[in-house]
Amino acid sequence: MRGILRNIPKIELHCHLDGSVRPETMYELLLQQEEDLHVSDIKEFEELVSVKEECNSLIEYLKKFSYPLKVMQRKENIERITYELLEDLSIQNVKYVEIRFAPFLHMNDGLNFNDVVESVLKGMERGREEFNILSNAILICMRHESLQNSLEVVEYGEKYLGKGVVAVDLAGNEQDFPPEIHKEAFELARKKGYKITIHGGETGAVENISKSIELLYAERIGHGIAAIKDPKVMELLREKNIYLEMCPISNLQTKAVDSIENYPIRKYMELGIGVTVNTDNTTVSNTSLEKEYKLLMEELNFSIEEILKLIDNSVEAAFISREEKETLRKKIQDELKELGL
Template identity: 55%
Template sequence: MNVQKKIERFPKIDLHCHLDGSVRPETILEIALKEDIHVPTTKIEAFKQHTQVAEDCSSLKEYLSKFALTSDVMQKSEYIYRITDELLEDLSNENVKYIEIRFAPFLHMEKGMTFEEAVESVLKAMEEGKEKYGILSKLILICMRRHSPEVSVQIVEKGKAYLGKGVVAIDLAGNEHDFPPELHKKAFQLAKEYGFHRTVHAGETGIPKNIITAVEELKAERIGHGIHAYLNEEILEFVKEKKIPLEMCISSNVQTKAVEGFEDHPIKKYLDEGIAVTINTDNITVSNTTLAKEYEILMNKQGFTLEDIKQTIINGINASFASNEEKEELTGIFKEEFFKL
């Protein structure tokens, strides 16, 4: 069996996948037409250009523009259920065994849907997906940096009703430059008190000190991206000492120009230095990627071996917000499938 076939058959895990960035283009187009939402074209191949970035994506601004239509079609619970179900179906075809899906409920409440309807739509699809597709999935609720700290507190207060029912954590995402993590400190302290796990997008766009702030003040257990820790030796040592897992998303980081190219990404340096790096998709549709593609990129551009890939997958199990029993079960499944390969 060649390396590519092995990669395709690898059991996989994804800890950093945004629901609204991972919607089938065909579904976006179909819902938009049904809901009379303006679309630039009805030709699916041309339409994909408005939902996916090209290889020569020039900036974060261009990257974020691909979410416009997705937000518009995710304003009804039936559509959120469908989109979640389709994502799990697609992942099952890639032998993904475990995924933590994240989404920001308040972004889907613009046309009357309630917080509860949005969250329960995802959870229902996830629960049914476990039976249909054999994928264990968990939900992370996102607090948006640009929203007021009070909204973040609301997410924690409302979200605690779903702890133990599929929701495992909260996240902070959005514009790092203008909205530092400490603005949302109260929500994250409350989240810890209630029993939420915590992850924070930090050090993604060139502000490495946000990593320390996220861990010390927001009590983050994992860091989303964390690319720029290497810019400051003190911060890199902090990540090592505290054993903070990093949710790394290679294609996305290159496309948003967080790094210049695949060869410039610090993931191999981090792995070699013993940091618990994990490989994730970020936005499957927008980045036009899969976990297998991410693995291949790392092997071709950074010299990753199959053993390196396996180590990042093991890191993912250990860093996941699954229960200890679920981690043991996943470890057994992964060891068995690795052995077969």
């Protein structure tokens, strides 16, 4: 089974660039910058940048992002990190990925908005040329930042729409900063033609899911774990055909669910809600799509047919045109046929 999971063509829709930097690259760049790391080798460094099972909360999880953000303040580093992520994903036979990042987090040391976005887009272009992997970018607005900040992300990002940027997202601490604070920015995003996905219901607040859909026009929801608490919210997801970007290993680490047995994915599928499976952060969560699928098969008895259905859901939920979806679907089906599936 392992071989099959490794080789099947995959789609990744929820992947944070800063949470998916190769540890070796981070280590090399931090040493170059003469940062004091208090570790003796790369092995010890890896412990600093990814969580273990004993991670206690989302807050603890989010601390891991301080290291990648230190090195992602230069154009060449951002381009290299994007390119290397695409190389790593192409080796895992990922055919299409939506990479998300918050431009303002990379503007602490002289870069402007355009520098950051263009560096990611350059890395994506090189990845496409060299590894034949397709990608698009999602610009993140941070919840704890001001509405003004989110409006700027939408305004400044507009010129890259259709040139690699497809959508905007809202991420960060959802307990203290509910979606409605940023309503105006997402209204503007919708007018400008962005697709919209919002992190919602990752840590308990079920009302954030309905607010994201009704007030912020979310077409997809990141995580959506809390929907299980409210049949009306589950009905809203089903009725509006809102896909969930679920990230099982990350959700277990941040204690969004207490155990895999209580992970609501199968219940959602039975209710007809569109579900996709993603990694969230390959480095911080020390995961891959293969590991995510393996967990579902081993712990929740998913069949290979169900895994393939999840991948097909991802094609359907991707922020690409109908024509692009059909091309992608055909590519996947051809490869599956070759694998005897």
